Amino acid sequence: MELKDYSYAYQHEASLALNQVNYKVRENAVNFVIGPNGSGKSTLIDALTLNTRLGKAAGRVVGPTNNNYLYITQYLPLLGTVRCSEITRFILGNVFLNSHIDLGFLENRVDERVLSFLKHVWHKKYNDLSGGEEKLLQLYLFLQSQKEFVVLDEPSAYIDRRNVKQLFDLIEERLKQQTFLIVTHDVRDIRLVPDSFVSVLNQGKIVSELRGQDFIDREFSQELPFIYDFSEY
Numbered sequence: 001m002e003l004k005d006y007s008y009a010y011q012h013e014a015s016l017a018l019n020q021v022n023y024k025v026r027e028n029a030v031n032f033v034i035g036p037n038g039s040g041k042s043t044l045i046d047a048l049t050l051n052t053r054l055g056k057a058a059g060r061v062v063g064p065t066n067n068n069y070l071y072i073t074q075y076l077p078l079l080g081t082v083r084c085s086e087i088t089r090f091i092l093g094n095v096f097l098n099s100h101i102d103l104g105f106l107e108n109r110v111d112e113r114v115l116s117f118l119k120h121v122w123h124k125k126y127n128d129l130s131g132g133e134e135k136l137l138q139l140y141l142f143l144q145s146q147k148e149f150v151v152l153d154e155p156s157a158y159i160d161r162r163n164v165k166q167l168f169d170l171i172e173e174r175l176k177q178q179t180f181l182i183v184t185h186d187v188r189d190i191r192l193v194p195d196s197f198v199s200v201l202n203q204g205k206i207v208s209e210l211r212g213q214d215f216i217d218r219e220f221s222q223e224l225p226f227i228y229d230f231s232e233y
């Protein structure tokens with residue numbers, strides 16, 4: 001997936017949300033996109049996944065093969081009074097082609113960490129979960145779909161660091177089959193994946209591209225001002 005000399009302006013907007021961007025998603029890797037609010041991260045994801053509408057675009061886009069991707073946004077649907085067991089059946093029913101999924105069925109079919117989390121929330125209503133648990137439930141369930149290309153918008157927001165570590169461990173184990181594009185505002189996420197690729201967006205332009213390890217090594221230096229600012233969040 002790739003953007004080549006890609007620019008985009010939203011309808012009725014004079015300024016460019018993306019300005020001559022060249023960006024390539026590295027396959028079977030974690031690709032982080034970081035940058036301040038309004039720098040163009042969501043626009044970049046929409047462009048790559050062929051979701052831009054109405055605005056004016058220039059340049060070339062190579063989208064996901066067969067438009068086959070999973071995008072978990074930061075906005076959670078209101079599932080209200082539905083029990084987690086039902087939500088699991090709903091989401092995983094399609095993955096495992098079984099509408100009667102129970103915890104016994106999931107044994108050996110999902111990762112141990114995921115199973116242990118599901119056991120913990122199984123009988124609870126979605127409304128009764130904490131904000132972090134709601135998010136983990138969604139991430140853990142949707143990640144089972146095994147789509148080749150997965151976009152996660154701020155997956156670590158509201159989740160404690162122990163659970164974030166587990167989530168990234170799970171993601172890293174999936175890299176043989178899957179490619180991840182992850183928007184984050186938390187520098188600690190990058191420290192968890194030194195092999196990742198990090199792209200820094202600012203005012204619609206990619207201003208820096210480096211490997212996760214280089215990011216970590218230079219995080220506190222002032223030689224790359226955007227990284228330094230980011231580390232200060």
Ligand SMILES: Nc1ncnc2c1ncn2[C@@H]1O[C@H](COP(=O)(O)OP(=O)(O)OP(=O)(O)O)[C@@H](O)[C@H]1O
Pocket residue numbers: 010011013017035036037038039040041042043044
């Ligand atoms: N629907 C829209 N109409 C007009 N302008 C928009 C629209 N959506 C975004 N923009 C503008 O485009 C620019 C890039 O926005 P974008 O949502 O891509 O930023 P972002 O990096 O994802 O921000 P955040 O970190 O706040 O989520 C911003 O200046 C924003 O105001």
